[in-house]
Amino acid sequence: MNNSLLNPQTFSRAAAQEVALGCLSDLVELARSSGADAADGVMVSGDALSASQRLGAREDLERSESADIGLRVIVGKKQANVSSTDTSPSAYDRLVQRALSMAENALEDPHCGLADPALLVETLPDLELFDSEEPSTELLFDWAANAEEAALSVNGVSNSEGANATWGRTTFALVTSGGFSGAYTTSRYGVSVSVLAGSGASMQRDFDFSTACHVVDLEDPLVVGLSAGERAVRRLEARKVPTAQVPVVFDWRVANSLLRHLSGAINGNSIARETSFLKGQLGKKVFSSGIEVIDDPLRARGLLSRPCDGEGVRTKTLPIVRDGVLQNWLLDTRTAKQLCLSSTGHASRSVGGPPAPSSSNFYLRPGSINPDELISDIDSGFYVSELIGYGVNLVTGDYSRGASGFWIENGKICYPVHELTIAGNLTEMFQTLQPANDLTFRTGTDSPTVRVDGMTVAGL
Numbered sequence: 001m002n003n004s005l006l007n008p009q010t011f012s013r014a015a016a017q018e019v020a021l022g023c024l025s026d027l028v029e030l031a032r033s034s035g036a037d038a039a040d041g042v043m044v045s046g047d048a049l050s051a052s053q054r055l056g057a058r059e060d061l062e063r064s065e066s067a068d069i070g071l072r073v074i075v076g077k078k079q080a081n082v083s084s085t086d087t088s089p090s091a092y093d094r095l096v097q098r099a100l101s102m103a104e105n106a107l108e109d110p111h112c113g114l115a116d117p118a119l120l121v122e123t124l125p126d127l128e129l130f131d132s133e134e135p136s137t138e139l140l141f142d143w144a145a146n147a148e149e150a151a152l153s154v155n156g157v158s159n160s161e162g163a164n165a166t167w168g169r170t171t172f173a174l175v176t177s178g179g180f181s182g183a184y185t186t187s188r189y190g191v192s193v194s195v196l197a198g199s200g201a202s203m204q205r206d207f208d209f210s211t212a213c214h215v216v217d218l219e220d221p222l223v224v225g226l227s228a229g230e231r232a233v234r235r236l237e238a239r240k241v242p243t244a245q246v247p248v249v250f251d252w253r254v255a256n257s258l259l260r261h262l263s264g265a266i267n268g269n270s271i272a273r274e275t276s277f278l279k280g281q282l283g284k285k286v287f288s289s290g291i292e293v294i295d296d297p298l299r300a301r302g303l304l305s306r307p308c309d310g311e312g313v314r315t316k317t318l319p320i321v322r323d324g325v326l327q328n329w330l331l332d333t334r335t336a337k338q339l340c341l342s343s344t345g346h347a348s349r350s351v352g353g354p355p356a357p358s359s360s361n362f363y364l365r366p367g368s369i370n371p372d373e374l375i376s377d378i379d380s381g382f383y384v385s386e387l388i389g390y391g392v393n394l395v396t397g398d399y400s401r402g403a404s405g406f407w408i409e410n411g412k413i414c415y416p417v418h419e420l421t422i423a424g425n426l427t428e429m430f431q432t433l434q435p436a437n438d439l440t441f442r443t444g445t446d447s448p449t450v451r452v453d454g455m456t457v458a459g460l
Helices: 013-033 089-104 137-152 221-234 252-265 268-272 333-338 371-375 426-432
Strands: 038-054 057-075 078-084 157-176 181-197 204-212 244-250 293-295 318-322 362-364 380-388 398-409 412-425 450-458
Touching: 013 038, 013 057, 013 089, 013 157, 013 181, 038 137, 057 089, 057 137, 078 089, 137 157, 137 181, 137 221, 157 221, 181 221, 204 221, 244 252, 244 371, 252 362, 252 380, 252 426, 268 333, 380 412, 398 426, 412 426, 426 450
Parallel strands: 244 380
Antiparallel strands: 038 057, 038 157, 057 078, 157 181, 181 204, 244 450, 293 318, 293 362, 380 398, 398 412, 412 450
16 A cells, blocks of 8 residues: 655644643633532544545545533532533633533532542553554545545446545543543544445445554555455345244454444443343353453554543453453443442543443454354354344343345355344343454454354345
8 A cells, every 4th residue: 555645744742732731721720710619621622634536536525623622510419511612711711600500500410520539540551542644635535546446346346336535633631620631642544435236226235444543554445445346246136035043143344233232231321220131230141151352442553442531540451241241331430339339441521521431442352263164054044244224122132133144055155135134132142142263353343253043034
């Protein structure tokens, strides 16, 4: 991949962080002196560049620069959040007074408050989340062009929905009256392409993408394009199949959706509100033996890595499932108080609202067999390559989604199928889930190919 059009570095990460922390320190100090018992401020600033093309013609070039500031004030057991795109010191007084006025009229929340000072991180670890190289617009157009041209070169590809190349950098800064002050900067590079194969009513669409914190880790756009084209062609001449109860194999590109359901079910908000099918399951076996799920915010160059959480709490690698047993919830300060536990360092934060729990690099540890071995004993089954719609009830665990992919016969993938619905219950699905060994870190929530036995596949 030719990266000769990377621009010389003019952005100073240290300067951007210093400016943000200085602004937030002034804002938090003003809030405290104006009557807040506690306060924290967050600033998110960044730049983004995007270039796209379709059928060989350049379409869009967009650049954005943004800076947003948020303030949370706590007065007694009441809290309020305000935000603004005006980050100049002249706007701080209005921001503080608006926040205090809102807090005065807010309902009491016995669980609100800043993080325990003993949990705050003192020095942010370097997780290699920032690459100083900024691509030129020509380089982004080159990436998009290479991806699309490669996809269109695949025999059977008939049209393109376009290719896109992106770059961005973001600085996150947080200051609290409880003693935390810290900032970190991330960068992101991406390329994607979507194409159509076939013609008329039998046309099929597919795509591929690559995203990375560092440009050297970005997959070659030619490889991305060829993959997208081959995936689209492979789906041609799709059939319908009758309704059956069979093993379902989730391709690694869609298997991560099962992890997202797990992440939602163990979120502290869901547990505190008792709106999760996993409530009461901490310390109990929810997967089969050998299954391990990990949340790792400290993974170097991870897409969802963070050296601290949204409250300044130190982050750590957290076992979620060990040998099939559920080990932890995902907690911020507020949900931890509700459950009489301690924060796990999973608070996320936007400028416009209070902290809330969320996962970081959330993944299922791979198994010991490859995907071919995973399906080798399936007489008849469904290999899912695309999921459609959302029909998952995290209160009951009921699962139903539209899907397309390939039919399995005698241990082999045989032909494409479409217009199917797969249904089951996540409690039972997790108990029979088997992972292959093809884990790839691509999105921040990642899974190898997995097999789930006994699901209902509704077709003809």
